[in-house]
Amino acid sequence: MARESLVDVVVAALLERIADGRTPPGGLLPPESELAEEHEVSRLTLREALKVLQAQGVVEVERGRGTRVRPAAQWTSIRAVAHVHDRSGGADAPLHLLQLRRMVETGAAELAATHRTDDDLAELERHLEQMRAAHERGDVEAFVAADIAFHDVVLHASGNPFVAVLLGPLSAVLRARRHETSQHEPVQVHAVAEHAGVLEALRRGDPAASRAAMESHMDQTLRDLQHYVLA
Missing domain, CATH: 1.10.10.10 (Winged helix-like DNA-binding domain superfamily/Winged helix DNA-binding domain)
Structure with missing residues (x-):
C-alpha cells in the first residue's frame, strides 16, 4: 500500500x-x-x-x-467535521446534513433554471430513468448512484463553481445516508416523483418553480428520514 x-x-x-x-x-x-x-x-x-x-x-x-x-x-x-459528526452526532447528524443540503441545493436549483444546457437536461432525464429502472428491479445501490448523480448535475448546472465544491467533501456521508433511507421502497417512490418535479421545473427554465421543487424534495426527504430512519 x-x-x-x-x-x-x-x-x-x-x-x-x-x-x-x-x-x-x-x-x-x-x-x-x-x-x-x-x-x-x-x-x-x-x-x-x-x-x-x-x-x-x-x-x-x-x-x-x-x-x-x-x-x-x-x-x-x-470532510473531517462530517466524518466525526456523522458518527457521534446521534439523531441530529442526518438532520444537520439535510439542513445544509436544503440551503445549498434549493439555491443551486434556482440558478440552474437559467444556466442549464440541453445536455444538462438530457443527463438529468437519463439519471431519472436510471432511478426508475433501479427501483423496478430492486437495486438499491444503482438507485442511490443515480440519485446522487442527478443532484450532482443540478449543482454543476448552477454555474457556480463553489456549490459543487462545497458539497463534494460530503459525498461519502451523503451516499451512506441515501443508502440508509433508500432501503425502504416507499422512499424510492417518493424520490422518483420529487426528482421528476425538479426536472420539469428546470426544463421550463423557471427559477422560482425550480427552487420550490427542490424545497418540496427536501421536505419529503425530511419526512421520510423521520418516519423510516429516526422513528
Missing part, C-alpha cells in the same frame, strides 16, 4: 478515535510511538497523518505536552 493511502487510512482512524470518544475535543492524543504501533505504521507515516489533521485545524501541537484535539467548531475541513 502506498504511503499516501496509508496516511489517509491513519487520518480516518484518528478521526474515528475522536468520534467514538477515546480522544474527544480538548483531549490529548496518545504518544506518537503508541499510535504508530496501534495502527502498524511507521512514525513517519503517523506524523504525516497528524500534519494533515493539523492543516485541517483538527489538532494542534502543544510543545512539551503533545497533540491536542481542537474543538470541532475550529476545524476547517468539511
Whole structure:
C-alpha cells in the first residue's frame, strides 16, 4: 500500500478515535510511538497523518505536552467535521446534513433554471430513468448512484463553481445516508416523483418553480428520514 493511502487510512482512524470518544475535543492524543504501533505504521507515516489533521485545524501541537484535539467548531475541513459528526452526532447528524443540503441545493436549483444546457437536461432525464429502472428491479445501490448523480448535475448546472465544491467533501456521508433511507421502497417512490418535479421545473427554465421543487424534495426527504430512519 502506498504511503499516501496509508496516511489517509491513519487520518480516518484518528478521526474515528475522536468520534467514538477515546480522544474527544480538548483531549490529548496518545504518544506518537503508541499510535504508530496501534495502527502498524511507521512514525513517519503517523506524523504525516497528524500534519494533515493539523492543516485541517483538527489538532494542534502543544510543545512539551503533545497533540491536542481542537474543538470541532475550529476545524476547517468539511470532510473531517462530517466524518466525526456523522458518527457521534446521534439523531441530529442526518438532520444537520439535510439542513445544509436544503440551503445549498434549493439555491443551486434556482440558478440552474437559467444556466442549464440541453445536455444538462438530457443527463438529468437519463439519471431519472436510471432511478426508475433501479427501483423496478430492486437495486438499491444503482438507485442511490443515480440519485446522487442527478443532484450532482443540478449543482454543476448552477454555474457556480463553489456549490459543487462545497458539497463534494460530503459525498461519502451523503451516499451512506441515501443508502440508509433508500432501503425502504416507499422512499424510492417518493424520490422518483420529487426528482421528476425538479426536472420539469428546470426544463421550463423557471427559477422560482425550480427552487420550490427542490424545497418540496427536501421536505419529503425530511419526512421520510423521520418516519423510516429516526422513528
